Amino acid sequence: MTPSEVPVTLPLVPLPEHVEVLDLPPFTLTAETVVEVDRAGDEVGRRLASRLGALVGAGLALEVEVSDGPGAGVGSAGEGRPRIRVRVEDQGRAGETAPTCGAALRPVPGAYALRVVPGEVDLVARERTGLLHGLATLAQLVQHPLSRIAACQVVDAPRYPWRGLSLDLARRFHGPATVRTVIDVMASLKLGVLHLHLTDDQGWRLEIPSRPELTARSGGTAVDGGPAGFLTVEEYAGLVAYAAERGVVVVPEIDLPGHVNAALHACPELNPSGQAAPPYTGIEVGFSRLDATLPATDAFLVDVLDDVAAMTPGPWVHLGGDEALASDPEEYRVLVTRAAEILRAAGKEVVGWQELARLSLGPGSAVQYWTSEQDPGPVVAAALAGADVVMSPASRTYLDLKYDATTALGLEWAGHVEVRDSYDWDPDLVLPLPAERVRGVEAALWSETLRTPGDLFHMLLPRLAAVAEVAWTPQHRRDWAGFAARVPTVAAAWDRAGLAWYRSPQITWHPAAPPVTS
Numbered sequence: 009m010t011p012s013e014v015p016v017t018l019p020l021v022p023l024p025e026h027v028e029v030l031d032l033p034p035f036t037l038t039a040e041t042v043v044e045v046d047r048a049g050d051e052v053g054r055r056l057a058s059r060l061g062a063l064v065g066a067g068l069a070l071e072v073e074v075s076d077g078p079g080a081g082v083g084s085a086g087e088g089r090p091r092i093r094v095r096v097e098d099q100g101r102a103g104e105t106a107p108t109c110g111a112a113l114r115p116v117p118g119a120y121a122l123r124v125v126p127g128e129v130d131l132v133a134r135e136r137t138g139l140l141h142g143l144a145t146l147a148q149l150v151q152h153p154l155s156r157i158a159a160c161q162v163v164d165a166p167r168y169p170w171r172g173l174s175l176d177l178a179r180r181f182h183g184p185a186t187v188r189t190v191i192d193v194m195a196s197l198k199l200g201v202l203h204l205h206l207t208d209d210q211g212w213r214l215e216i217p218s219r220p221e222l223t224a225r226s227g228g229t230a231v232d233g234g235p236a237g238f239l240t241v242e243e244y245a246g247l248v249a250y251a252a253e254r255g256v257v258v259v260p261e262i263d264l265p266g267h268v269n270a271a272l273h274a275c276p277e278l279n280p281s282g283q284a285a286p287p288y289t290g291i292e293v294g295f296s297r298l299d300a301t302l303p304a305t306d307a308f309l310v311d312v313l314d315d316v317a318a319m320t321p322g323p324w325v326h327l328g329g330d331e332a333l334a335s336d337p338e339e340y341r342v343l344v345t346r347a348a349e350i351l352r353a354a355g356k357e358v359v360g361w362q363e364l365a366r367l368s369l370g371p372g373s374a375v376q377y378w379t380s381e382q383d384p385g386p387v388v389a390a391a392l393a394g395a396d397v398v399m400s401p402a403s404r405t406y407l408d409l410k411y412d413a414t415t416a417l418g419l420e421w422a423g424h425v426e427v428r429d430s431y432d433w434d435p436d437l438v439l440p441l442p443a444e445r446v447r448g449v450e451a452a453l454w455s456e457t458l459r460t461p462g463d464l465f466h467m468l469l470p471r472l473a474a475v476a477e478v479a480w481t482p483q484h485r486r487d488w489a490g491f492a493a494r495v496p497t498v499a500a501a502w503d504r505a506g507l508a509w510y511r512s513p514q515i516t517w518h519p520a521a522p523p524v525t526s
């Protein structure tokens with residue numbers, strides 16, 4: 009490819025803060041390429057080598073060289089060969105030596121700088137998450153099937169620290185393999201928070217060592233009979249580790265004091281009658297509640313929340329708190345305050361749906377805004393009292409809502425959500441909040457209507473890519489036409505991964521690859 013053929017718009021989603029196409033020939037990945045990493049970036053360098061190797065045709069085994077000092081590139085085997093340098097540098101040095109395009113690497117977590125010229129790729133960040141973001145960028149830049157990477161410079165950092173996806177495993181269960189694929193997609197879009205909705209009226213999906221009856225009885229129930237199931241302690245730990253390797257933090261949600269029928273079904277002592285509640289397989293909300301007057305309720309909160317906190321290396325646990333329509337305000341306050349106290353004693357920060365704002369849990373906590381059908385006043389007041397807000401307005405980010413009236417799957421309670429609806433909005437303008445209190449953006453995928461991985465990815469993609477760009481890219485850099493031009497190349501990677509995504513008519517997609525014939 010000659011420089012004049014280099015695409016003017018690089019196919020990057022989310023769009024980086026600064027990106028410049030260089031008027032130079034591309035870098036070509038070959039078996040000769042050496043990946044040079046410093047100690048700090050060693051693990052990411054190896055991941056990068058195997059990821060880039062796997063991306064290219066039949067798969068290349070790229071050689072990895074690890075150097076000791078800061079600033080790799082002193083290796084010998086790589087002399088004269090095309091090289092990819094991966095470096096972690098402290099603030100001062102990164103500022104001096106990072107590739108630039110007239111911009112400095114901002115001092116925020118996850119920032120990175122990348123320079124691609126003939127014969128050399130240079131990736132620099134201050135910490136591992138930044139390197140992983142640079143790797144995600146590089147992976148999107150590899151042109152198929154030629155293994156070329158256009159010459160360019162990127163200096164990039166996220167708009168918000170919290171860029172998430174909430175996945176409902178409770179209404180219907182999606183197993184570890186599907187969740188891992190979701191994590192891969194998240195990492196490719198630079199999303200860093202996987203919120204797992206693990207408990208609800210219809211099922212309990214996380215094994216709790218002190219309360220094995222929860223999953224023994226309520227792991228097997230689900231909307232309309234299935235699919236059901238649950239994560240064992242080992243499976244959950246495996247997912248948390250898989251996510252962490254890819255820069256994604258898992259935030260488990262134990263929904264209370266409403267949405268608790270699965271617990272009432274598994275634990276008879278949580279019911280005033282002492283009788284287990286029947287299982288629930290419908291999709292109504294707001295009918296179940298924990299009873300604050302029962303001594304068993306406090307023991308349940310302590311056991312479950314202590315176990316969940318112990319199983320969760322990340323800093324946050326989500327308490328739900330939504331749609332507790334059967335709890336009176338005082339009982340709600342007592343139970344949520346107690347739950348938050350248990351979690352904080354276990355060293356965790358509390359996150360909850362917007363209803364939790366009524367309690368104003370203060371600095372460190374976060375409330376997740378989801379519906380305009382409730383008075384936003386308490387959310388604004390909680391933010392003014394120091395809580396952060398995560399933006400999940402249903403009309404933009406609820407990816408279980410139908411794209412349009414013809415979508416077979418999905419709900420419609422907050423209208424239809426086409427890709428452009430997920431893209432064209434500004435999280436800072438949803439509510440009158442101080443901008444620094446907006447911690448970020450989270451998409452949500454509820455599974456009342458989603459049975460299979462195919463169902464899940466049909467609703468998730470391409471809308472998750474739109475939300476990811478909202479969460480990452482500065483508002484002034486974003487525009488729908490640019491996104492619509494870039495996302496088809498990214499979608500080709502979803503095809504290569506065999507994901508059943510939705511070809512929204514709002515975007516001109518590349519022709520579908522013809523079926524492979526032998």
Ligand code: TNX
Nearest residue numbers: 293330361378406408419454
């Ligand atoms: C609202 S979001 C809910 C969920 C449903 C979802 C369906 C929230 C806090 N509550 O219980 O699954 O809508 O779109």
